[in-house]
Amino acid sequence: MKYIALLRGINVGGKNRVPMKELQKCFLDAGYTGIQTYINSGNVLFEAEKESDEKTLQEDCQTIIQASFGFPVAVAVISVQNLSQALRQVPEWWGKDPQEKHNALFTIFPATAKEVIAEIGELHSEAEKVYCSEGTIFWSTSIQYYNKTKFSKIVGTKPYQKVTIRNANTTKKLVLLGTQ
Incomplete structure (x- = not known):
């Protein structure tokens, strides 16, 4: 596998x-x-x-x-x-618009995606969108709102220690390479 x-x-x-x-x-x-x-x-x-x-x-x-x-x-x-399946289920808004930042936050066991989201706290509803898969958090925001988002401020926080982040292009390329 x-x-x-x-x-x-x-x-x-x-x-x-x-x-x-x-x-x-x-x-x-x-x-x-x-x-x-x-x-x-x-x-x-x-x-x-x-x-x-x-x-x-x-x-x-x-x-x-x-x-x-x-x-x-x-x-x-x-x-x-599992990553390929998650990408098939991610909402249409993730990874598409070049005027937005799109990241995948992969949780590091024993952390869970729900735990990380709870620790980050309430999101800026107008500025960011989040979709949670089993061990991955898919996040997007427009570039103009980036500095107002909770996810842009996680560096150095406790939740940041529980994830490793890749942008949408890298995430999609890894699945492509893995299925060739």
């Missing part, structure tokens, strides 16, 4: 440097196959021979990354199948 590991907080501002070739090698050395990375922000597509739950894979990925690079990295893991 194919999965996507989404690493949080690597290669940002010269900190937690993780070269993609070395990341591929550590997944290969751990026994995973079909390994492919996408852009430098820590997106790894991989196959596990036996079907595993995403929580177990997340723990394994975090362990092999820390062993390989010497520092902890939080990882969200989602199957290509």
Whole structure:
């Protein structure tokens, strides 16, 4: 089965440097196959021979990354199948309008999407739209309202530590790569 590991907080501002070739090698050395990375922000597509739950894979990925690079990295893991299903169910407004920002916030176990949304608090109803899938929060806002939104202010907060964020283009590309 194919999965996507989404690493949080690597290669940002010269900190937690993780070269993609070395990341591929550590997944290969751990026994995973079909390994492919996408852009430098820590997106790894991989196959596990036996079907595993995403929580177990997340723990394994975090362990092999820390062993390989010497520092902890939080990882969200989602199957290509589950992300593809979530994208089929996401409302029409997500990921379409170029005058809006569209992000997917992937929760890092044990956090849940509902818990993260509750911690963020009441949304700015005129400025932002949110759709919640099992482990993913799909969020959009117009660029003009961006600074008024709750989601634009989560950096450095407790809920921010529980997610890793990808824009709509990256999210859709990961599913595309995983289904080829």
